[in-house]
Ligand SMILES: Cc1cc2nc3c(=O)[nH]c(=O)nc-3n(C[C@H](O)[C@H](O)[C@H](O)COP(=O)(O)O)c2cc1C
């Protein structure tokens with residue numbers, strides 16, 4: 453399975469093409485729209501999210517509620533495009549009609565300056581339109597297809613917020629995956645801890661009042677993945693490595709942890725590794741899950757627990773200094789709109805990129821053009837490892 457996305461933030465639409473999803477998987481646009489709606493919500497987002505109503509159009513690869521095995525193409529329209537038609541049009545500019553609002557002032561923390569240098573753009577709109585996290589809507593659409601596939605294989609996944617602006621949510625190890633899914637869906641900041649929730653909301657309000665922004669930590673929790681998915685034989689087949697790469701590829705994400713993560717550096721080995729147990733009906737399991745479901749680049753069969761660190765949104769209402777690339781003068785940018793905190797939305801994005809990596813690994817390990825046969829192969833594999 454592989455996928456590509458295309459589209460500019462204020463262009464006509466976002467497009468996603470997914471290749472390699474087997475035929476006969478049940479899939480409806482509601483499966484995808486549910487994910488898109490979750491990504492749009494979340495306390496701390498700015499005015500753009502009030503303009504957009506992210507709804508997918510399935511353009512190909514699905515018929516009467518089932519995948520065909522052919523490429524799936526998905527479209528999400530940008531409702532904001534109607535306000536940008538003169539700036540985002542594809543026709544060449546008339547000589548006597550210069551473009552309004554050329555962007556010559558790079559924003560610290562964005563792709564603006566590096567992208568302009570790399571591609572030779574003097575108008576940094578040519579960079580920021582694509583580097584914008586608007587693209588994550590297209591990735592979530594692909595992830596929703598992956599999540600649907602995983603769901604039909606008994607694998608459930610949930611993303612939620614662990615920390616915003618230094619306010620940490622308690623660990624809730626007793627919660628089931630379904631409780632996690634339900635609670636995170638109703639929480640405005642997508643956290644499982646209702647005491648931390650109000651403090652997070654207050655912290656976002658304070659940051660917003662002060663013209664500042666906040667980052668945080670998102671966690672993704674996955675159940676039902678059998679042991680042995682991924683591989684130890686090559687660096688690029690290690691599934692934890694692939695997940696780490698996918699997480700850090702989300703806009704503004706700067707780090708990843710599995711299980712206890714960086715805390716492992718501070719503990720002796722006896723307090724890090726998970727003892728192995730065996731149960732007559734369940735097979736092998738670990739007494740603890742400090743390594744977050746991975747050993748040797750492969751799943752252990754325990755829940756996958758992965759955290760991603762998001763830096764604060766770079767666009768600030770009290771802006772940082774930068775340099776105009778035409779005049780070379782120092783300026784402080786004027787800002788019209790931006791999110792103050794997007795960690796709740798980013799937790800949903802992270803959930804979906806992890807789902808994509810898991811689905812890819814499963815389809816590599818159990819390749820089949822027909823979903824029912826893949827489902828049977830996974831069922832048989834589960835039975836076999838139970839008796840191993
Ligand atoms: C869901 C989401 C929403 C975001 N919203 C904004 C925003 O409103 N304003 C902004 O300046 N950056 C926003 N960002 C972050 C930038 O897209 C990101 O920092 C930028 O593309 C530079 O990439 P880097 O931080 O990975 O280096 C958002 C990121 C995500 C994941």
Ligand SMILES: C=C(O[C@@H]1CC(C(=O)O)=C[C@@H](OP(=O)(O)O)[C@H]1O)C(=O)O
Pocket residue numbers: 461498500501504583584585586587588589703789790791
């Ligand atoms: C559009 C989305 O996020 C955008 C990501 C983003 C950025 O710079 O990354 C900047 C903002 O867009 P605008 O500049 O149009 O206000 C966010 O709203 C989205 O998540 O769908």
